[in-house]
Amino acid sequence: MIKVFKLPDLGEGLTESEIVAWLVAPGDEVTLNQHIADVETAKAVVELPSPFAGVVSVLHQPAGVVVHVGEPIVSFDIGGGAEPTSTAPTDTTAGAAAPAEQREANLVGYGPAVERGGHPQRRARAGGAESVPAPATSTTAAPVPAVTPAAVSTDQPAVAPVPVPLAERPRSTPPVRALARDLGIDLTTVTGTGKDGLITRDDVRAHITESVPTPAVHGEPVSPTAVPPTAAPATSRGDDVRETRSPIKSLRKLTAAAMVQSAFTAPHVTEFLTIDVTPTVELLDSLRTDRQFEGAGIGILTVVAKALCLAVGRTPSVNTRWDEPAGEIVQFHHVNLGIAAATPRGLLVPNIVDADRLDLRGLAAALAELTTAARSGTTTPAALSGGTITITNIGVFGIDAGTPILNPGEAAILAMGAIRSRPWEYRGEVALRKVLTLSLSFDHRLVDGEQGSRFLADIGTILADPARVLTMV
Structure with a gap:
């Protein structure tokens, strides 16, 4: 049958x-x-x-x-x-x-x-x-x-x-197949050196280096012949490749549709706040030498995530959703914190469920797990839905500030820039301090200017003086 x-x-x-x-x-x-x-x-x-x-x-x-x-x-x-x-x-x-x-x-x-x-x-x-x-x-x-x-x-x-x-089917793992697909490598042409002929990431990279390298794509070198099978032939003059065409599909297609919908549906407002985060940097330095937090992996993103969760409690309107079909505003009483992650497949926004209930150690562990899954291509569809508010860390790319687009269905997104040593007014004098710029975009249908400003100011206050948390909870 x-x-x-x-x-x-x-x-x-x-x-x-x-x-x-x-x-x-x-x-x-x-x-x-x-x-x-x-x-x-x-x-x-x-x-x-x-x-x-x-x-x-x-x-x-x-x-x-x-x-x-x-x-x-x-x-x-x-x-x-x-x-x-x-x-x-x-x-x-x-x-x-x-x-x-x-x-x-x-x-x-x-x-x-x-x-x-x-x-x-x-x-x-x-x-x-x-x-x-x-x-x-x-x-x-x-x-x-x-x-x-x-x-x-x-x-x-x-x-x-x-x-x-x-x-004949090559043996490999899903992350390796995703890497090969992004680089336009046919795995049937790759020799596996792993157990029982399993193709590894190193095998894919070694296959690439057999050809003349070109500029990197997503951090991986690509050979001139590494064009996806579905791509249209490149128009070239001699050895100078002028253009390559590839179909718009999968994650890139969804991301584009979501960003267009968000940009032209929700009225975006973006505010900026530049603050002296030297006290937070000093706090992180002390935690790294504290045996109680040894190996916890607490970094600046962890502290910003915790500060955001605390600030949400004081300005709950940033943790809402506009339900157009129902004609209702949905107020979330939990924080599913989305973390924008750049991956070889494109932009993903997995979220940490009930992030507001986690302490610094718990947030650090959740962030590490989320990042590992995103980079290896094992993020599940369930982890990519249900977010209520998002953080994007553009500082890792050396960027100071930006105007982030809202993740569809959310009322706010916070972008954190790079921490730089700058001359700053400190106790009546100019000193070299650690300075960070925060950018907050919010849906003006759900969040008024006063509410967005207070929310951003609360996060800045916590980062500028972590001890002030005692006066806010």
């Missing part, structure tokens, strides 16, 4: 995903929930598990293709005969038993109910798996027309699609 698996809804209302890599090929035997592919949504790369145990029959889509939810992506031969086409209960008064209980498949942990024959059953659903009879005569398949979830019925024969021939 052939089971067709359609791209499921991966959550967050996303309608399409890119197949990053197949980890199986036609003829491979798979087990239930086995990791069969890496799929990139607009927010994260996720592992796609198999909804069946059986043999891979056909891969309907090659790697690198953007697939819409509900489109077939892989077929499995699970053995056995044809299933009943009707799931309606029979008349129990005639002595017939009701059909076995069924469960809908979800992304991870399908947990299907088992019928009397021991085979999983599943209710047909959009983006899920569907049963079709196996071809009875020929192994030569004809092209299958595009279908929508509503256009397929389990009681109608389906024409088997044309198999997609694939090269």
Whole structure:
């Protein structure tokens, strides 16, 4: 029996995903929930598990293709005969038993109910798996027309699609595949030096250095031949590459749409505050030598995050959301603190849930975990939703100030610039002090100028004199 698996809804209302890599090929035997592919949504790369145990029959889509939810992506031969086409209960008064209980498949942990024959059953659903009879005569398949979830019925024969021939599958991890994709490297051309031929990040970098290097992209050197397979040919004169075109998709596409919506929906106001943060820098120096905080990794971002959480308690309007359809203002009574992170895939804003309940050590640990996941490409879609207010640290790039755009659905975003040694008025004299500029953008529908100014001033007060926290709580 052939089971067709359609791209499921991966959550967050996303309608399409890119197949990053197949980890199986036609003829491979798979087990239930086995990791069969890496799929990139607009927010994260996720592992796609198999909804069946059986043999891979056909891969309907090659790697690198953007697939819409509900489109077939892989077929499995699970053995056995044809299933009943009707799931309606029979008349129990005639002595017939009701059909076995069924469960809908979800992304991870399908947990299907088992019928009397021991085979999983599943209710047909959009983006899920569907049963079709196996071809009875020929192994030569004809092209299958595009279908929508509503256009397929389990009681109608389906024409088997044309198999997609694939090269031998390279072994690597999702972060390595993401790096190779960003650099335009075909992993089938890379020799793996890891265990059992596993391709590592060093293998990808070593492959790049075999060609003449060009300026770095996202901190990684790129060879002139490292053009993504989907990119249009570059227009060049001699060896001078004039331009390269690549499709707008995945994270970049979502980020662009979100920023445009935010910029032209929420009336932005940005305020700036430059402060002497020498006391905070001295506090951090003392914590690094304190055995109680040894290895805690508390830095300036940790302190700014804590100061923001404390200031939210005094100006709650910055921690709200404008619900246009409901005609309501949503006031959050918790702080899910978003941290803007630059990654090889683009801008991500994962958040720390209930950041206002964490102390400095807890915030430092949460920030470290968040940063590690973002850089390795393992941030989950769940971690990228539900934020209530955001911090972006542009100071790590040597930038003093900016006008950050609000993360959609949030009322405020704080940008922290670089800490610089500058001449500053201190106790009636000019001294060399550690100076930082904060930039606060807020939605003027939700936050008045007075409220935004007070919120920014509170954060500045804490950073300029950490002891003043005692007067604010």
